Amino acid sequence: MTDAPSSAPLQRTPLYDLHRELGGKMVPFAGYEMPVQYPMGVLGEHLHTRGACGLFDVSHMGQIRLTAKPGQDLVGALESLVPGDIRGLKPGQMRYTQLTNDQGGILDDLMVTSTGDHLLLVVNAACKHEDLAHIRKGIENRVEIEPMFARGLLALQGPRAVDVLSRYAAQARAMVFMTGAFLRIDGVECYVTRSGYTGCDGYEIATPASSATHVARLLLSNAEVKPIGLGARDSLRLEAGLCLYGHDIDTTTTPIEAGLLWSVGKERRAQGGFPGAAVVQKQIAEGAPRRRVGLKPEGRTIAREGAEIVDGAGKVVGKVTSGGFGPSLNGPMAMGYVERAHAANGTKLALVVRGKPAAAEVVPMPFVKHTYFRG
Amino acid sequence: MLKFSKEHEWVRVEGDIGTVGITDYAQQQLGDVVFVEVPEVGRVVEKGGEIAVVESVKAASDIYAPVGGTVVEANAALSDSPGDVNADPMGKAWFFKLKIANKGELGELMDEAGYANYVKGLE
Structure with a gap:
């Protein structure tokens, strides 16, 4: 946190x-x-x-309302800052996306909901003031930007x-x-x-x-x-396998490395037009050098954020970004980044806890099944 | 004889064997305990040395030896039922027993009333 x-x-x-x-x-x-x-x-x-x-x-999270200035394209403006498909949002629909920087790194992750007249953003508390400045700098000539932080x-x-x-x-x-x-x-x-x-x-x-x-x-x-x-x-x-900003994703991780390709709009993958698009497109085409993966320790030992991830030979191949005990899972769980060669589900690795390797396996996330209501 | 450390461990002394656990105050501060790592038998530890680990949902905490000695028994049951540390910290949830090297070190620890006062000062 x-x-x-x-x-x-x-x-x-x-x-x-x-x-x-x-x-x-x-x-x-x-x-x-x-x-x-x-x-x-x-x-x-x-x-x-x-x-x-x-x-x-x-x-504490930041709510921001965006409204088009007369004659301006609100959706196009926001799409210049995020890789998500905002154009495809019908009124009443919500989407997860990220604010990216020119290197394809993640400045923040956010929810965007269209009301028809406005776009409502919910951004992370720790980032909200910087997000606001970033959004203003990028699109305030085209968009009314109203922070509703209270x-x-x-x-x-x-x-x-x-x-x-x-x-x-x-x-x-x-x-x-x-x-x-x-x-x-x-x-x-x-x-x-x-x-x-x-x-x-x-x-x-x-x-x-x-x-x-x-x-x-x-x-x-x-x-x-x-x-x-x-x-x-x-x-x-x-x-639920969800990223925590500042831990599992940050300015040094791209949406592709973070396993968030699903949140990058299909047309936007081809067309780009968001900060860092060249990096993201290259990673989509060639694969990212590292990937965020789920890790299930075999025993009860809990590996927390910062624990090194090692292969069978003891070579460091990554780092845990979130780890803890899952009460519903009734056992330890972790997520972290590993080099691409070790990212496949089923790969046997170990997490170094208090100087000792604890065996763990790369597993698909979520650790506990989502129970969203999809109608 | 029951003695307490400032780090919230207790040690119950019978002969030259000390049984060590953490206090009720400690378990309350930790919250729900989900993992305990107890030391191997035979391990030698000095007073104040890191000797066990207790993990709550929130964080890992080191347990320090309230007196120096050699571990003679560890409570293996705790790895299967770490919740005992919350439910019965002064009883079922003892961590390990050690052969006390120097019983003189016990004099530096608090008795029950002294520890109760100490905890009151922290609240």
Whole structure:
């Protein structure tokens, strides 16, 4: 997880008082005071989310609204910054993509949703101010760029999320994965997407800052909903094989090395037109020199971020970028980058933990099956 | 005799054998324990030396020997049920037993009341 790099005072989300009231253990994260866990504990919170429903405060993430200036092409402008197929987004559809630099490195990863009139971006908390400056520099002559960093963002995740949210907004049930809609929740106008960062079915709910606590309390009043901290958020996303910016992807990794080719639009692979397109296209054609892979240790030893990955001869062939214990997997798991020759599923490698190699195998991700609702 | 270290290990002494584990305060701070690495029998450790590892969902933490000695037994059951460290830290979840090299070192540790005070000072 990315801690605040500076000594600047920590910011608080609209839900800060509620976190304290719920017994959240507050830690610095990406410049914010955020709950790493509640009294239930990371293990319990993780399993509760997979089994029932968890509520996460992700208001620290950056919401940005883009609107075309008169006579300008909004989609074309954003596509000049990301490799994703934004042109193909119909109103109400959502897509995962990345902001890339001229070397094809990843400045941030983000979600883009089209409302028809606007594009709504959700970017990482630690990157949001730099992202905003980058987007302004690139496209502000063509696009109205409105940061909405004070807004609330709640994630309601898990198999019961659909039942819970449908009690307040019946339309939530019919929404499919990676779509969004304006829903009214107890009178509060929210923008809801059926998405998340856990591998579970669920929703992300954007609220006005002043109503975030009200909506959170309402959702928590349902017996099956428990508050979930950053600790379980991290173990859930790792089980789901999802990248954490600043760890699994950064400016030194390309979308192709990161195994995110699926998120690069088909036409865009051929046409380019985004920063670093030449590098990305070359890697698509020739293969990337290294690849992000899933790693399943054979024993119980946990290899964490930074652990070296070695081959049978003890030669270093890569590094773990995320590693931990998967509560639903009931065992250790890791992801990391390895040289291309070692990236095939089934390759036997070892992760060096406290100076000793722990046998591990390259495995496909996710570690725990996604349960998205696709209709 | 039951003694405590500032690093939140406990050692229960019977004769010249010390049984070592971590305290209730330590397990609370760690959170859910998911992996324990205990030392091999025969390993010689000095007071304060790294001797075991406990991993919670959040992080790995070293366990230090509260006194020096030679490991005579390790609690192998902990690798199958690391959750015992949270459930019964002072009982079932002992980590290892060692033959204490110098019982004089025990004098540098805290008794139960002293440790309780020490923990109060941390909260």
